[in-house]
Amino acid sequence: MNKSRTSLVGLALAGLLSACHSNPEPKPAQDAWGPQPALPVVDGTAAFSLGAADAYVNVMPTAARMPAFPALETQAGKVRGYVADLSGQPLAGAHLGLRSSVYYASALATTDSNGYYEIPAPVGAVSFYATGISRPYDQGQAVMGLCPADNDGAGFVSDGGKVKNFVLLSYGPGAPDQLSLHPSFESSYFGGALSFSYGIEDYASPPSYLPPSATIEVQLAPDGPGLFGETRTFTIRKEVGNVRTQFGVLNIPVGKYRLTARLQDGRALRMTEVGPRVGIYPHFGLKNSAAPGAASVLFTPTPGFEPSMAVPYAGNWRAVDIRLELP
Known part of the structure; x- marks a missing residue:
């Protein structure tokens, strides 16, 4: 192989390695969270009457509005997103588990200090089997469930990747x-x-x-x-x-x-x-x-x-x- 051909091969390899290193999206920054909408006001009084047959x-009866999440692009083969409470405060330590229809494969991730998680999606149709966090509740600690911010709990195919955000709520369907x-x-x-x-x-x-x-x-x-x-x-x-x-x-x-x-x-x-x-x-x-x-x-x-x-x-x-x- 002559010198010029060797140089061309070397440049091609270098370009390929550079492309591979530039593909992954950088981890979201701490300041990615923007202004949040005001919390819903739940005050005053409410009265209800039940008849003898009512159970x-x-x-x-209404759901809470969702916080504003940082934008994320979909990445093939990954499920990722953020977890926040209703006020838009990112939550660290939330557990999110995926399982697949193929060989019952599963994967679990925990959110970081910015509320961010990332899971290599198992092959096949996947769904979340666990979405929870342990939080202080009065003098104790309680495990609380999380709500998908898009109000869609359906499964999906993992090949194309998925962005899925979750919220800790105090009420709602x-x-x-x-x-x-x-x-x-x-x-x-x-x-x-x-x-x-x-x-x-x-x-x-x-x-x-x-x-x-x-x-x-x-x-x-x-x-x-x-x-x-x-x-x-x-x-x-x-x-x-x-x-x-x-x-x-x-x-x-x-x-x-x-x-x-x-x-x-x-x-x-x-x-x-x-x-x-x-x-x-x-x-x-x-x-x-x-x-x-x-x-x-x-x-x-x-x-x-x-x-x-x-x-x-x-x-x-x-x-x-x-x-x-x-x-």
Whole structure:
């Protein structure tokens, strides 16, 4: 090979190596986050009335607006994006897991200090199997689920790459298919939930059971601002009747609340937390309920879950189960 031909080959190789090194997009800079829209204002009061046959109420029927994310270009073979809270603050330490339809391959990434993650996408049709983060909640730590910012939880083909951003919410609807099939499930929303049960008075019932002609009135008053500053008070009135013996209050903005319960004639109701999650957490659930009619309540995450186990498109809150009785 002559000298001129050798030089041409060398230049070609150098150009190829230079192109290979210039292809990867540089890691997004810390200042890539721009101005954010104002947080939604959730204040004042809201009242709801349930008939004897009604099983639940969604107290936040509208979804929260999404923050503004830095722009990213799609890269073939990679799924990447950002995770932020509702205020647009990037979140470090969020876990995002992908799985593939081919050989059940999976991959997991954790966001950096700028809220950025990047996953080499497994071959085939892929979907997220985990989107979660552990965050301080009052005096404890709770695993919370994340919402896709485009409100699309469907799978996709990995070949072309994908940009997928996620948001930590305090309320809002979850996956549309789950919500349409199970609107009374707490897992269909990103907000917290309460489930109330009671006995109905008859000729042989104990005196703690409620008269069928009565109306229950429960009120949730924020004990300080919620996860993103929410201060709305909720009042729910429920006719007892003879149809059912429980009802749910769903999609409550995540925070700490002062809960009161009485009959509409003024008689206070004793509240007792019941069910399989009683005593699992030292800080969450119903607290300080010794006196009839009033207690403090914190919503309960799924026991034993790690961020890498948080189900996609769900808030990971389980209803606090409360028994209502006359003292």
